[in-house]
Amino acid sequence: MNSSIIVFPGSNCDRDIAIALEKLHFKNKMVWHKDTSLPKSDLIVIPGGFSYGDYLRSGAVAAKSNILNEVIKTANDGCLVLGICNGFQILTETGLLKGVLLRNKNLKFLGKDVYVKTINTDNKFCNKYKKDQVLKFNIAHNEGNYFTSSDHLEKLEDKNLIPFKYCDDKGNINTENNPNGSLNNIAGIFNDKKNILGMMPHPERMIDQVISGDDGLNLFASLLD
Amino acid sequence: MKITNSIVEKHGLKLDEYSKIKELLKREPNLLELGIFSAMWNEHCSYKSSRIHLKNLPTKGKHVIQGPGENAGVIDIGDDDAIIFKIESHNHPSYIEPYQGASTGVGGILRDVFTMGARPIALLNSIHFGSPDHLKTKSLLNGVVSGIGGYGNCIGIPTVAGETKFDSTYNENILVNAMAVGHAKKDKIFYSKAKGINKSVVYVGSKTGRDGIHGASMASAEFDENSEDKKPTVQVGDPFTEKLLMEACLELMKDKSIISIQDMGAAGLTSSSVEMASKGDLGIELNLNKVPCREEGMTPYEMMLSESQERMLIILEDNKEKEAKKIFEKWDLDFVVIGKTTNTNNLTLKFNAEVVGEISIDALASKAPLYDRKWIKTKLPSKKINIKDLKKIKLEEALIKILSSPNESNKSWVTEQFDQMVMADTVQKSGSDAAVIRIHKKEKAIAVTVDSSANYCKAHPLTGGQQIVCESWRNLISVGAKPIAITNCLNFGNPENSNVMGEFAECLQGIKEACEFLDYPVVSGNVSFYNGTNKKNIDPTPVIGGVGLILETKNKINHLLKKEKNVILQVGKTFGHLYQSLFFKDIYSIIEGPPPEINLSNEKNNGETVLKLINSKLITSAHDISSGGLILALAEMCLSSGLGLKIEKPSKLSNLMEYYFGEDQGRYLIEVEPVNLQSVTKNLNENNIFNEKIATVQKDNFEVLGELKININELYKVNNKWYNNY
Numbered sequence: 001m002n003s004s005i006i007v008f009p010g011s012n013c014d015r016d017i018a019i020a021l022e023k024l025h026f027k028n029k030m031v032w033h034k035d036t037s038l039p040k041s042d043l044i045v046i047p048g049g050f051s052y053g054d055y056l057r058s059g060a061v062a063a064k065s066n067i068l069n070e071v072i073k074t075a076n077d078g079c080l081v082l083g084i085c086n087g088f089q090i091l092t093e094t095g096l097l098k099g100v101l102l103r104n105k106n107l108k109f110l111g112k113d114v115y116v117k118t119i120n121t122d123n124k125f126c127n128k129y130k131k132d133q134v135l136k137f138n139i140a141h142n143e144g145n146y147f148t149s150s151d152h153l154e155k156l157e158d159k160n161l162i163p164f165k166y167c168d169d170k171g172n173i174n175t176e177n178n179p180n181g182s183l184n185n186i187a188g189i190f191n192d193k194k195n196i197l198g199m200m201p202h203p204e205r206m207i208d209q210v211i212s213g214d215d216g217l218n219l220f221a222s223l224l225d
Numbered sequence: 226m227k228i229t230n231s232i233v234e235k236h237g238l239k240l241d242e243y244s245k246i247k248e249l250l251k252r253e254p255n256l257l258e259l260g261i262f263s264a265m266w267n268e269h270c271s272y273k274s275s276r277i278h279l280k281n282l283p284t285k286g287k288h289v290i291q292g293p294g295e296n297a298g299v300i301d302i303g304d305d306d307a308i309i310f311k312i313e314s315h316n317h318p319s320y321i322e323p324y325q326g327a328s329t330g331v332g333g334i335l336r337d338v339f340t341m342g343a344r345p346i347a348l349l350n351s352i353h354f355g356s357p358d359h360l361k362t363k364s365l366l367n368g369v370v371s372g373i374g375g376y377g378n379c380i381g382i383p384t385v386a387g388e389t390k391f392d393s394t395y396n397e398n399i400l401v402n403a404m405a406v407g408h409a410k411k412d413k414i415f416y417s418k419a420k421g422i423n424k425s426v427v428y429v430g431s432k433t434g435r436d437g438i439h440g441a442s443m444a445s446a447e448f449d450e451n452s453e454d455k456k457p458t459v460q461v462g463d464p465f466t467e468k469l470l471m472e473a474c475l476e477l478m479k480d481k482s483i484i485s486i487q488d489m490g491a492a493g494l495t496s497s498s499v500e501m502a503s504k505g506d507l508g509i510e511l512n513l514n515k516v517p518c519r520e521e522g523m524t525p526y527e528m529m530l531s532e533s534q535e536r537m538l539i540i541l542e543d544n545k546e547k548e549a550k551k552i553f554e555k556w557d558l559d560f561v562v563i564g565k566t567t568n569t570n571n572l573t574l575k576f577n578a579e580v581v582g583e584i585s586i587d588a589l590a591s592k593a594p595l596y597d598r599k600w601i602k603t604k605l606p607s608k609k610i611n612i613k614d615l616k617k618i619k620l621e622e623a624l625i626k627i628l629s630s631p632n633e634s635n636k637s638w639v640t641e642q643f644d645q646m647v648m649a650d651t652v653q654k655s656g657s658d659a660a661v662i663r664i665h666k667k668e669k670a671i672a673v674t675v676d677s678s679a680n681y682c683k684a685h686p687l688t689g690g691q692q693i694v695c696e697s698w699r700n701l702i703s704v705g706a707k708p709i710a711i712t713n714c715l716n717f718g719n720p721e722n723s724n725v726m727g728e729f730a731e732c733l734q735g736i737k738e739a740c741e742f743l744d745y746p747v748v749s750g751n752v753s754f755y756n757g758t759n760k761k762n763i764d765p766t767p768v769i770g771g772v773g774l775i776l777e778t779k780n781k782i783n784h785l786l787k788k789e790k791n792v793i794l795q796v797g798k799t800f801g802h803l804y805q806s807l808f809f810k811d812i813y814s815i816i817e818g819p820p821p822e823i824n825l826s827n828e829k830n831n832g833e834t835v836l837k838l839i840n841s842k843l844i845t846s847a848h849d850i851s852s853g854g855l856i857l858a859l860a861e862m863c864l865s866s867g868l869g870l871k872i873e874k875p876s877k878l879s880n881l882m883e884y885y886f887g888e889d890q891g892r893y894l895i896e897v898e899p900v901n902l903q904s905v906t907k908n909l910n911e912n913n914i915f916n917e918k919i920a921t922v923q924k925d926n927f928e929v930l931g932e933l934k935i936n937i938n939e940l941y942k943v944n945n946k947w948y949n950n951y
Contacts, residue, residue: 012381053465140644
């Protein structure tokens with residue numbers, strides 16, 4: 001499986017994702033933002049960080065970069081695309097995913113371990129998880145408060161386009177366990193074809209029991225099938 | 226422009242220092258030259274009051290590759306790996322402009338570490354605020370915490386440990402100390418010493434603006450009612466540019482093009498160029514027309530004294546410019562040759578084809594003033610209180626009061642504003658005795674901690690100095706690390722005051738004695754004097770940053786209770802020392818008497834034995850007993866794990882408060898499985914270490930038999946409310 005990680009100035013989770021992909025024997029390439037073509041890829045990852053310093057608005061500048069034109073084309077042809085944290089913000093800025101990521105409800109950066117519930121396993125990214133499985137992931141963001149129109153929200157729920165929702169350690173989805181104020185506790189969403197996933201939590205930080213857990217491994221393992 | 230006495234004083238120089246400048250130059254300086262002298266001769270850059278004492282610190286050891294004097298200290302952690310680290314203060318700027326002050330403090334210390342070829346792997350901080358009731362404290366706390374997070378989070382280095390404290394001594398002068406730790410290959414360490422003449426001097430990074438002019442001089446003076454006016458001397462940070470600068474420098478460092486490299490920190494272009502030339506015994510000539518400027522019409526004076534952030538000076542090998550420039554262009558950074566090394570031993574500054582300043586490097590560096598300031602010894606305070614005369618308080622009430630106090634409350638409000646996990650090697654986050662970071666792609670890990678005990682240092686600086694080193698040592702031991710070396714940030718008041726100078730001299734003596742005894746050398750550090758306002762000095766607050774080594778990451782340990790029925794042993798003896806304790810301060814507002822005594826040989830013996838027990842996997846958790854005493858340490862083990870404890874009352878000691886809240890040193894709590902109990906106690910006894918079984922792990926309740934019983938959830942609520950209600 002060939003993967004490409006897009007590296008912007010200010011990306012800072014690119015190395016961590018590369019390690020995760022290599023652990024599962026992806027053939028991975030790092031792709032610089034100024035490049036104008038993509039290597040042959042089955043998976044494109046847009047990593048977390050502060051692309052272009054998050055100046056103007058998180059992800060806004062990155063969404064206009066050279067390489068993103070290629071990512072958009074390839075994604076529309078059905079290539080798998082995973083955007084994590086800043087990558088999710090960039091995907092919403094490009095329009096590949098609908099909705100926006102607002103400032104966290106407490107207006108502060110939030111870095112902590114959280115639980116998410118696996119809502120949809122019938123897709124390329126989550127097929128190694130069990131339905132309703134509770135996973136421990138780490139979040140680290142200023143703008144992770146997912147917001148969208150009520151029509152779109154309805155569609156996300158009806159068409160099962162929400163793979164992960166924030167919950168407590170037992171899987172209860174409620175306001176107390178919504179760290180950033182996202183609508184319906186949304187931690188990640190798909191596009192209609194479910195080939196594009198944007199999520200705020202960092203699965204790549206959970207690939208090693210010695211570090212803080214390995215609930216993230218199966219997300220990458222799912223992609224290999 | 227004629228240099229008048231008032232201009233001299235505005236530059237923070239004394240008149241006799243000005244006379245010395247004229248003597249060295251054999252003429253009057255012009256304004257640019259005076260500005261350069263003021264930047265190099267201030268306390269911050271010249272260490273003129275501290276050098277005489279600093280030279281006594283132990284700085285060598287079998288793990289030390291580079292001690293103080295470089296951008297940061299370097300230690301050997303085996304194989305090809307080196308750890309590069311340093312702590313630095315950004316107190317004054319953070320009080321004037323908390324967000325930018327704290328944020329550029331982090332940026333500055335990171336540059337010190339990656340300048341030497343290390344990829345930073347961890348950030349720590351020690352922040353001290355005034356009393357929570359003080360008008361400014363809340364906004365300073367908010368600004369500083371988000372500033373520290375703002376920089377570290379963006380650049381993508383995890384902020385993994387720290388301490389946040391409140392005390393009225395910092396009401397008008399907060400402390401913001403940041404520590405950075407990096408990893409490099411032993412044969413790829415870069416130094417600031419220039420070599421060879423006619424080598425290109427290259428400016429890289431951000432453009433120079435008018436911010437931070439005289440920042441270092443500002444940091445070398447006391448505050449007064451006009452401190453607000455000093456806002457323009459605070460630099461503005463841009464972590465995004467620093468990230469690019471870091472990646473570009475690390476990329477350039479892969480080959481052999483760099484002769485020497487120095488970040489432009491305090492006193493910017495002036496100190497970086499002078500330090501490189503001074504260490505290399507060379508001259509340096511700069512053409513100031515080439516300096517990339519943010520604004521038009523900047524004068525040589527402004528360029529030389531600006532403290533704009535995210536800039537570096539590099540001396541390159543011949544014929545390497547083209548390749549080097551390509552790297553910096555890739556990262557969209559300025560790369561300009563602005564001068565060359567010379568054999569004149571002078572700093573020569575040209576502007577519009579004229580020499581606008583020329584000073585011998587020695588006059589700026591080695592001939593800078595050196596003061597042996599008058600200092601007074603502090604007598605050991607006497608013990609005047611009889612605990613029986615104090616109003617009685619219930620154990621439960623005292624414990625709850627302390628657990629819900631600003632200083633002992635759970636700090637997740639602070640630490641959740643930091644990304645602790647980026648780089649995916651954080652094995653243990655803040656909240657433990659020390660954080661643990663795995664060396665990337667290796668089995669081994671380092672443990673890091675920052676510690677301070679200002680009240681002990683105030684009461685008796687010599688003991689206080691020893692105590693913080695021991696506390697740092699214990700914190701590393703408690704996670705299973707072998708303590709290797711420290712960095713120190715020495716925050717003190719006005720050195721011209723002989724009491725303050727005495728506190729400094731004796732704290733340093735204490736640090737020296739403990740470091741020597743424990744074989745725990747000092748490899749880097751920073752002195753911050755003039756912390757105070759209108760003649761009121763802060764309590765002496767030396768901060769120690771410790772680094773230890775764990776050979777196998779999986780052997781690290783923490784203070785979380787593991788299993789019901791396991792036994793808790795106290796290691797080291799409790800005498801019940803309550804003077805200068807949290808108990809006296811928080812319950813009775815008594816701040817007097819001597820700090821707890823330090824017995825270095827017990828400290829060493831206890832620590833080394835506990836470490837052996839950890840390495841032989843005989844204990845399942847460990848915790849250092851520090852401020853708040855035994856009861857607080859026990860409560861912390863419950864709070865972090867959700868398990869409870871059944872604690873037996875002491876059979877001998879008469880007074881419960883002395884027993885539970887006493888802050889005697891050299892003590893640990895260890896959790897042992899019943900099957901291992903015999904071999905653990907045997908081991909401790911063989912090493913002549915006092916130990917006793919004091920508690921058993923149980924479900925749900927924190928319980929002292931016959932005294933108190935509190936559900937852990939209740940305890941958790943008590944411990945977690947202060948920040949959220951503040």
